[in-house]
Amino acid sequence: QSRTYPPQETEHIPSSFIQGANNGNHNFQDINPVSESSAGQAASGADSGEPPGNHVEGTEQGQDQDQQEEEAAVVKQYKLPEGFVYLDEVLESAHYDIRYNSDYNFVGERIDGYKASTAIMTEKAAEALQKASEKLAPLGYELNIYDGYRPAKAVAHFIRWSKESGDDMKELFYPDIDKSRLFKMGYLSSKSAHSRGSTVDLSIVHKDTGEEVDMGSSFDYLGERSHHGTTLINAQQTANRNVLKKAMEDSGFRSYSKEWWHYTLNDEPFPKTYFDFDVE
């Protein structure tokens, strides 16, 4: 829990939240106490019966993840940097499948900096997501959030992993690409927009059943099938991606050509700041 970071890139952000600060250790809880009542409220909100993940139903990995998520109820006791919120405090109705807080992701282990299955974003991005959600509801869809704010230390974990040997998750997540090339090819970013707090990885699920909408490739499938405009998927799958894309673009986000699930708020509040506080 100690935070050792960084140079002040913006005036009003406590340096302990930003990547690379060197002005001493801080205990997050000590410097940012939250009243017991708000912590309690947040905790009950987080534990409000979201399905424990609809990704790989019926598979061993899916069951393991579901189990982990059930065991780790989110207790939101940390005060976030100004301008950040827990997404479920703004986004009224959504599903959460926070893969980087589990071992069901392309690395195959929990990612550094993730300590809870919750999503944090800037308030501005969260409000824009709520707008997207309102556009999708009448069409029968709800948002499914895979990742929001991503600490810089998580990105460092991805970088480390890409240089190591071992390919446990290759078949599922990057079957056609050597992992050492994922950064060069644009599937991973060494300075990720996610660390600025206004980028989200998400999909949509059918509101009535909670089932995932078929997007033609799964979240974090790193390859051509996940590109917008690919001819490797069928017309229905393209149409499904476009439902999400239109709702997101109409709500102020821009898409990313290589990953159908990745959206960044156009008018982001911290366009040059890469944060490094934990997701907890």
Ligand SMILES: C[C@@H](N)C(=O)N[C@H](C)C(=O)O
């Ligand atoms: C890894 C994937 N979920 C992602 O977010 N990729 C972009 C390019 C990033 O690393 O920022």
Ligand SMILES: [Zn+2]
């Ligand atoms: Zn992303």
